[in-house]
Amino acid sequence: MINKIYRSAAEAVEGIFDGATIMISGFGEAGSPIELIHALIDQGAKDLTIVSNNTGSGHVGLAALIENKRVRKMICSFPRTANSTVFPELYRKGEIELELVPQGTLAERIRSGGAGIPAFYTPTSYGTPLAEGKETREFNGTMYVMEHAIRADFSLVKCKSADRYGNLIYNKTARNFGPIMCTAAETAIVQAKEIVEPGEIDPEIVVTPGIFVKRVVEISNPLEESQLVKEGRSYPW
Amino acid sequence: MINKIYRSAAEAVEGIFDGATIMISGFGEAGSPIELIHALIDQGAKDLTIVSNNTGSGHVGLAALIENKRVRKMICSFPRTANSTVFPELYRKGEIELELVPQGTLAERIRSGGAGIPAFYTPTSYGTPLAEGKETREFNGTMYVMEHAIRADFSLVKCKSADRYGNLIYNKTARNFGPIMCTAAETAIVQAKEIVEPGEIDPEIVVTPGIFVKRVVEISNPLEESQLVKEGRSYPW
Amino acid sequence: MVDKSIKGWSRNEMAQKVALDIQDGAYVNLGIGMPELVADFVPEDREFIYHTENGLLGMGPAPKEGEEDPELINAGKKPVTAIAGASFFHHADSFTMIRGKHIDVCVLGAMQVAENGDLANWSTGEPHAIPAVGGAMDLVAGVKTIYVITQHTTKEGEFKIVKECTYPLTGQKVVDRIYTDLAVIDVKEEGLFVKELGPGITFEYLQEKTGAKLNQY
Amino acid sequence: MVDKSIKGWSRNEMAQKVALDIQDGAYVNLGIGMPELVADFVPEDREFIYHTENGLLGMGPAPKEGEEDPELINAGKKPVTAIAGASFFHHADSFTMIRGKHIDVCVLGAMQVAENGDLANWSTGEPHAIPAVGGAMDLVAGVKTIYVITQHTTKEGEFKIVKECTYPLTGQKVVDRIYTDLAVIDVKEEGLFVKELGPGITFEYLQEKTGAKLNQY
Numbered sequence: 028m029i030n031k032i033y034r035s036a037a038e039a040v041e042g043i044f045d046g047a048t049i050m051i052s053g054f055g056e057a058g059s060p061i062e063l064i065h066a067l068i069d070q071g072a073k074d075l076t077i078v079s080n081n082t083g084s085g086h087v088g089l090a091a092l093i094e095n096k097r098v099r100k101m102i103c104s105f106p107r108t109a110n111s112t113v114f115p116e117l118y119r120k121g122e123i124e125l126e127l128v129p130q131g132t133l134a135e136r137i138r139s140g141g142a143g144i145p146a147f148y149t150p151t152s153y154g155t156p157l158a159e160g161k162e163t164r165e166f167n168g169t170m171y172v173m174e175h176a177i178r179a180d181f182s183l184v185k186c187k188s189a190d191r192y193g194n195l196i197y198n199k200t201a202r203n204f205g206p207i208m209c210t211a212a213e214t215a216i217v218q219a220k221e222i223v224e225p226g227e228i229d230p231e232i233v234v235t236p237g238i239f240v241k242r243v244v245e246i247s248n249p250l251e252e253s254q255l256v257k258e259g260r261s262y263p264w
Numbered sequence: 265m266i267n268k269i270y271r272s273a274a275e276a277v278e279g280i281f282d283g284a285t286i287m288i289s290g291f292g293e294a295g296s297p298i299e300l301i302h303a304l305i306d307q308g309a310k311d312l313t314i315v316s317n318n319t320g321s322g323h324v325g326l327a328a329l330i331e332n333k334r335v336r337k338m339i340c341s342f343p344r345t346a347n348s349t350v351f352p353e354l355y356r357k358g359e360i361e362l363e364l365v366p367q368g369t370l371a372e373r374i375r376s377g378g379a380g381i382p383a384f385y386t387p388t389s390y391g392t393p394l395a396e397g398k399e400t401r402e403f404n405g406t407m408y409v410m411e412h413a414i415r416a417d418f419s420l421v422k423c424k425s426a427d428r429y430g431n432l433i434y435n436k437t438a439r440n441f442g443p444i445m446c447t448a449a450e451t452a453i454v455q456a457k458e459i460v461e462p463g464e465i466d467p468e469i470v471v472t473p474g475i476f477v478k479r480v481v482e483i484s485n486p487l488e489e490s491q492l493v494k495e496g497r498s499y500p501w
Numbered sequence: 502m503v504d505k506s507i508k509g510w511s512r513n514e515m516a517q518k519v520a521l522d523i524q525d526g527a528y529v530n531l532g533i534g535m536p537e538l539v540a541d542f543v544p545e546d547r548e549f550i551y552h553t554e555n556g557l558l559g560m561g562p563a564p565k566e567g568e569e570d571p572e573l574i575n576a577g578k579k580p581v582t583a584i585a586g587a588s589f590f591h592h593a594d595s596f597t598m599i600r601g602k603h604i605d606v607c608v609l610g611a612m613q614v615a616e617n618g619d620l621a622n623w624s625t626g627e628p629h630a631i632p633a634v635g636g637a638m639d640l641v642a643g644v645k646t647i648y649v650i651t652q653h654t655t656k657e658g659e660f661k662i663v664k665e666c667t668y669p670l671t672g673q674k675v676v677d678r679i680y681t682d683l684a685v686i687d688v689k690e691e692g693l694f695v696k697e698l699g700p701g702i703t704f705e706y707l708q709e710k711t712g713a714k715l716n717q718y
Numbered sequence: 719m720v721d722k723s724i725k726g727w728s729r730n731e732m733a734q735k736v737a738l739d740i741q742d743g744a745y746v747n748l749g750i751g752m753p754e755l756v757a758d759f760v761p762e763d764r765e766f767i768y769h770t771e772n773g774l775l776g777m778g779p780a781p782k783e784g785e786e787d788p789e790l791i792n793a794g795k796k797p798v799t800a801i802a803g804a805s806f807f808h809h810a811d812s813f814t815m816i817r818g819k820h821i822d823v824c825v826l827g828a829m830q831v832a833e834n835g836d837l838a839n840w841s842t843g844e845p846h847a848i849p850a851v852g853g854a855m856d857l858v859a860g861v862k863t864i865y866v867i868t869q870h871t872t873k874e875g876e877f878k879i880v881k882e883c884t885y886p887l888t889g890q891k892v893v894d895r896i897y898t899d900l901a902v903i904d905v906k907e908e909g910l911f912v913k914e915l916g917p918g919i920t921f922e923y924l925q926e927k928t929g930a931k932l933n934q935y
Contacts (some may be wrong), residue, residue, distance in 0.1 A: 029765050134593045149600065154672065203591065236817055371812070
């Protein structure tokens with residue numbers, strides 16, 4: 028019987044290795060898999076390349092992973108947000124690398140990684156500093172930039188409901204990067220607010236088909252990042 | 265008030281012009297918008313380029329459009345199926361053009377057309393006759409073929425439910441090319457089995473957001489292509 | 502310094518001008534900050550559908566206090582609501598809407614706009630700044646019509662409408678129209694054309710406050 | 719002509735051999751025709767998830783008579799069912815599964831297989847044939863493991879396993895293993911290796927029926 032359910036976040040992140048590339052879902056705190064990230068901090072893998080839209084806030088979740096010096100390089104579109112101090116400090120000190128990618132190009136590079144498309148052309152960033160050093164090409168009178176797919180060894184994703192096959196549905200704008208990150212990783216690891224029986228998620232409304240997911244763990248009461256930031260908490264507690 | 269609802273299939277296909285490129289959803293009969301196609305036959309536009317996975321069967325729907333000499337060129341992956349005689353006969357006589365595209369490449373070219381991606385690389389068809397004359401390129405030791413986006417002037421699509429904003433959901437494997445074809449046309453025209461009030465389709469399960477759809481018409485009892493073929497019917501009746 | 506005796510338009514008036522220029526039924530993406538004000542001035546006989554690039558079409562107004570959902574937010578990471586007829590989708594689909602030219606109008610702020618429509622609004626290029634681009638480059642590359650809403654000059658009185666941008670570009674030749682406190686200016690192939698002057702603003706005064714040549718229709 | 723006194727495997731036995739070589743939990747795409755038989759021989763302690771490229775993961779067996787739904791079909795356009803835990807999706811997402819190397823095994827028929835793994839299974843290249851490729855080229859380019867199931871020779875006794883394909887290719891160097899009525903043959907960098915001989919089949923007999931050099935492990 029296919030059963031992708033893991034008993035704990037700690038078990039779900041087993042095998043993540045030093046130097047791995049990891050995609051982390053979320054747009055700000057919405058969709059950020061905070062329990063998986065904390066389990067990854069406990070697990071100890073370092074020298075990581077993280078692909079995520081932001082760099083976390085306060086001293087929990089992704090910001091804590093960075094603060095604990097596990098991250099060599101960030102690939103993201105918007106590394107500074109409200110209450111985001113950890114990344115900017117390390118970046119100014121030259122202690123962390125940044126590859127800045129326009130948000131839509133980031134999404135399409137991830138989607139391409141999952142879809143077996145090694146490269147594509149986009150009008151985004153043409154003529155700007157973010158296109159410097161990149162191939163450009165004209166199609167039908169418009170100039171485009173060639174961009175390469177991104178793939179990851181692991182993805183850490185948060186969703187609303189999952190079943191033992193790895194089928195997922197999400198909650199509102201917490202969906203964001205989750206579905207495409209599941210497709211682009213060798214091993215997609217997902218925390219779900221609830222695990223349900225196969226068939227309870229109508230086949231018509233599945234957002235991430237189980238084929239894209241390797242591990243699922245139920246985290247029924249996930250922490251709220253903004254609440255922890257407000258309380259001034261730091262991970263590890 | 266935004267209202268994309270049209271009163272009849274005839275009104276919904278108004279303005280389709282001679283020489284237009286039209287995408288038609290469906291995989292065989294599943295998802296084929298037969299009432300819209302028949303309305304297009306009545307409407308009279310000719311010299312069309314049709315993008316569709318197959319070429320229709322019997323003498324109704326897409327096969328009837330072809331039989332009535334409205335189609336200059338087919339872009340498809342599988343032009344012969346059971347009960348498909350119209351296209352093969354015209355093709356052998358040299359009276360219709362064919363651009364044969366692998367099914368996944370067809371899907372990705374349409375998806376790219378809708379997503380503002382002019383071209384991409386795919387491993388599919390490398391080293392085969394379908395890659396002849398196309399640019400190839402190596403990425404990470406594997407060879408790929410460059411493929412261009414396809415866009416259309418119109419798409420004719422069948423779905424299950426729609427609202428006045430053009431939000432759509434589909435039925436089972438009749439979904440197939442519908443969602444991507446809506447994105448890739450200037451004017452996506454959709455026949456729905458039912459039109460519902462905004463909000464009746466849960467925002468979490470919308471498959472085609474209304475932004476991709478221009479016209480919607482309710483066809484509550486669509487004809488079944490296979491039934492018509494069995495009965496030996498021909499359109500126009 | 503800006504001459505305080507010169508009136509011009511208020512921020513709300515600027516936003517209202519933008520709203521009046523958007524057609525009924527338009528799909529609209531509003532940038533963070535002053536662009537968000539546009540939603541307060543939609544004429545009663547028009548319906549706009551708001552897109553937010555983090556995965557919602559049919560964004561509604563801010564929720565009542567106490568009804569905020571941290572998983573229902575806009576691109577500025579502020580709580581929002583969803584209208585009846587909204588839809589949620591993932592980021593690749595969201596930028597299909599943007600890059601694929603499905604969105605009709607995007608209203609953005611600016612650091613600089615050049616006379617050829619070049620826009621700079623994401624970075625001052627200072628060596629110690631943390632660069633952050635978000636979806637701005639995708640929006641200007643993909644949305645059909647780009648409206649910029651901005652004060653005509655910086656607080657220090659420096660030109661924001663210039664011959665050539667000195668800040669790093671967000672996109673080349675992308676801006677269609679500029680709404681400032683002093684004027685509405687069309688960006689055309691042939692240059693900048695003043696569509697409307699603010700209350701009490703003369704063409705000559707406007708030209709003085711502008712770092713590029715202005716034309717009259 | 720095929721010597722009728724030589725026994726070899728039946729179609730069902732061939733399909734069973736394929737099924738035994740697929741791991742528990744595998745995502746599997748079965749081509750039209752003989753490959754479909756594989757689903758009848760899944761060992762009891764294994765669960766395969768079937769993908770059909772027209773937009774269904776978790777395809778179940780054919781429905782009972784009278785319960786067919788023309789909008790629930792497989793790639794061969796035959797009525798099927800969906801298991802609990804299935805999902806429907808559009809064509810671009812379906813081929814993300816294929817091209818993105820998410821599907822573990824594809825079982826396909828063949829017109830010709832070359833000793834280097836080249837596969838021809840979509841066209842005889844005859845001038846008046848209607849070419850039709852469907853998803854075959856995407857499957858062989860994207861699926862991790864490609865198994866071919868085919869009679870060892872054509873009805874006319876012509877070689878199907880050859881030094882070089884004469885028919886138009888479906889893909890280059892894509893086949894991993896060939897299951898015929900006479901043998902199971904691995905396609906390796908160094909050439910074709912006989913993994914198993916059918917009942918009553920000798921290596922010499924097999925070589926006679928094969929248009930490329932066979933190797934013994």
